[in-house]
Amino acid sequence: MNVIEINNLTKTYGKSRGIIDVSFNVEEGEVFGFIGPNGAGKSTTIRTLLSLIYPTAGSAKIFGADCIKNAPEIAKEVGYLPSEVFYYDKMKVIDVLKYSASFYKKDCSKRIEDLAEIMDLDLKKRVDDLSFGNKKKVGIVQALLHEPRLIILDEPTSGLDPLMQQKFFDLLEEENKKGATIFMSSHVLSEVQRMCTRVAIIKEGRIIKLETMSNLTENNYKKFKLEINSGIDKNHFQINGVSNLELKGNIISFLYKGNVNTILKRITEIDLKNVWIEEPSLEEIFMHYYEKEA
Amino acid sequence: MNIFLHELKSCFKSIIIWACSMAALAVMYILIFKGLGNDIAEFQSLMDSLPEVVKKLLSVYVASLSTLEGFYSFVFVYVALCGAIQAMNLGVSIISKEVREKTADFLLTKPVSRAAIMTSKIAAAFVSLVITNIIYLAVTLLATLTVKTDFSVKSVILISITLLFIQLIFMALGVIVAVLAGKVRSVIAVSLSTVFGFFIVNMFGSIIGEETVRYITPFKYFDYGYIVKNNAYEMPYIIVGAAFVIAAVTASYLVYTRKDVHAV
Numbered sequence: 001m002n003v004i005e006i007n008n009l010t011k012t013y014g015k016s017r018g019i020i021d022v023s024f025n026v027e028e029g030e031v032f033g034f035i036g037p038n039g040a041g042k043s044t045t046i047r048t049l050l051s052l053i054y055p056t057a058g059s060a061k062i063f064g065a066d067c068i069k070n071a072p073e074i075a076k077e078v079g080y081l082p083s084e085v086f087y088y089d090k091m092k093v094i095d096v097l098k099y100s101a102s103f104y105k106k107d108c109s110k111r112i113e114d115l116a117e118i119m120d121l122d123l124k125k126r127v128d129d130l131s132f133g134n135k136k137k138v139g140i141v142q143a144l145l146h147e148p149r150l151i152i153l154d155e156p157t158s159g160l161d162p163l164m165q166q167k168f169f170d171l172l173e174e175e176n177k178k179g180a181t182i183f184m185s186s187h188v189l190s191e192v193q194r195m196c197t198r199v200a201i202i203k204e205g206r207i208i209k210l211e212t213m214s215n216l217t218e219n220n221y222k223k224f225k226l227e228i229n230s231g232i233d234k235n236h237f238q239i240n241g242v243s244n245l246e247l248k249g250n251i252i253s254f255l256y257k258g259n260v261n262t263i264l265k266r267i268t269e270i271d272l273k274n275v276w277i278e279e280p281s282l283e284e285i286f287m288h289y290y291e292k293e294a
Numbered sequence: 295m296n297i298f299l300h301e302l303k304s305c306f307k308s309i310i311i312w313a314c315s316m317a318a319l320a321v322m323y324i325l326i327f328k329g330l331g332n333d334i335a336e337f338q339s340l341m342d343s344l345p346e347v348v349k350k351l352l353s354v355y356v357a358s359l360s361t362l363e364g365f366y367s368f369v370f371v372y373v374a375l376c377g378a379i380q381a382m383n384l385g386v387s388i389i390s391k392e393v394r395e396k397t398a399d400f401l402l403t404k405p406v407s408r409a410a411i412m413t414s415k416i417a418a419a420f421v422s423l424v425i426t427n428i429i430y431l432a433v434t435l436l437a438t439l440t441v442k443t444d445f446s447v448k449s450v451i452l453i454s455i456t457l458l459f460i461q462l463i464f465m466a467l468g469v470i471v472a473v474l475a476g477k478v479r480s481v482i483a484v485s486l487s488t489v490f491g492f493f494i495v496n497m498f499g500s501i502i503g504e505e506t507v508r509y510i511t512p513f514k515y516f517d518y519g520y521i522v523k524n525n526a527y528e529m530p531y532i533i534v535g536a537a538f539v540i541a542a543v544t545a546s547y548l549v550y551t552r553k554d555v556h557a558v
Binding site for chain 2: 043047050051052053054071072073074075076078080082083084085086087088089090099100102103104142
């Protein structure tokens with residue numbers, strides 16, 4: 001079952017681009033990553049899903065219901081963590097969380113306590129006394145306190161120290177095991193790589209790639225690094241499937257996607273000192289997507 | 295209901311402060327009236343001797359300042375001015391709060407429709423104004439009890455209640471301004487300038503004596519001289535005021551439910 005269905009979603013702000021013709025689905029139980037640089041349209045897509053902004057064309061469905069028309073109904077089962085969190089400054093943390101909980105028709109007090117303990121959050125402080133990271137923790141508790149079926153995270157780890165990131169991801173993994181679907185946007189690729197089963201890559205408002213994480217990192221690409229004995233023409237590796245080609249001194253490196261026999265034949269034609277063949281990090285693949293048309 | 299209570303709670307302090315300040319203003323004038331005692335006739339003749347323009351500027355509509363209701367109506371203009379500022383402030387701040395404090399992402403992703411949010415907020419603002427008026431009216435009436443001379447309680451009450459009408463109009467104005475404005479940087483700047491704008495139009499309108507000006511500024515919807523004389527309101531202006539409130543609130547709903555809420 002698809003938890004999120006996005007069909008040809010377009011949002012323009014006057015003449016400036018927001019997102020263009022975005023379509024993809026997120027299945028139930030998935031951890032779905034949404035990656036792209038700043039200004040690519042990640043937040044625009046997420047804000048449309050949450051009916052904070054209205055699409056210019058196309059539509060999106062959550063739990064099979066239109067995300068604009070049925071927004072209040074859908075919101076009952078959605079937890080959202082914005083990239084920058086703001087709460088009513090003069091309220092205490094516990095009051096903000098209680099206010100948040102009062103929108104859902106269930107008792108969340110136990111859950112608030114549990115989450116606050118895991119995230120090491122002081123409930124008695126006033127919001128304006130909190131640091132950025134601690135506000136983020138309030139956001140996390142606020143997003144999870146009603147045990148939503150869909151968790152939407154926009155740049156979730158900004159402001160959290162590594163220990164808290166770890167705890168947060170453990171928390172998300174637990175929710176995911178219990179059946180929650182997670183949709184997260186990020187430009188921190190390592191966290192996407194770690195958490196997600198599938199990713200969509202967005203660039204300049206368009207989805208340019210939709211792939212499972214394993215395909216993206218394992219099957220398709222190999223990272224080659226060769227140390228050569230004698231000088232070489234860079235063009236030797238200018239063949240189909242090669243990207244990010246770089247020549248530094250007598251080290252040549254590139255990413256390769258395609259039949260490994262072809263590339264190995266090429267490699268054997270030259271005099272090698274050393275060779276490394278690795279799985280590329282998502283970062284490298286990602287940069288490759290962006291640089292291709294730049 | 296939770297939004298309503300939340301909003302009411304967050305503006306409770308300001309309700310008390312405004313209501314008490316306005317009541318204090320009224321009480322002060324009532325005590326002055328009392329203090330003047332028999333000298334009130336002289337005060338009346340002093341006011342009568344003022345040039346016509348100054349009289350109009352000071353909104354001395356009433357032939358008789360020597361009665362409590364007459365004197366009260368003369369000073370009430372300034373209470374109404376304060377009340378208008380409070381109401382407009384409330385209307386602007388309650389609606390623009392989510393944008394100013396950047397809490398829109400929090401509130402608008404909760405399982406509640408935007409129309410319901412709007413309803414709760416307007417209801418909270420309305421109740422705030424009603425509470426303000428109850429406090430104001432109670433304190434003012436209590437103060438009039440100390441005055442020994444005869445006066446029309448009904449007139450005093452009728453005049454006092456115009457505060458609520460004027461406040462509702464300015465609240466509705468504040469709401470629509472906040473909905474239409476992308477981001478309100480300073481609530482008090484917006485409300486002060488608007489209210490004083492109308493107040494100045496009101497003063498010049500008095501000098502010119504132009505009838506059409508009366509429809510432009512809510513301060514002119516209630517002619518206190520008329521109220522004192524007839525113990526009644528002028529219906530056409532009540533209708534214009536009510537129509538404005540309904541139109542502004544309806545428009546606010548329409549815009550608010552269709553508006554894009556952008557990231558901070």
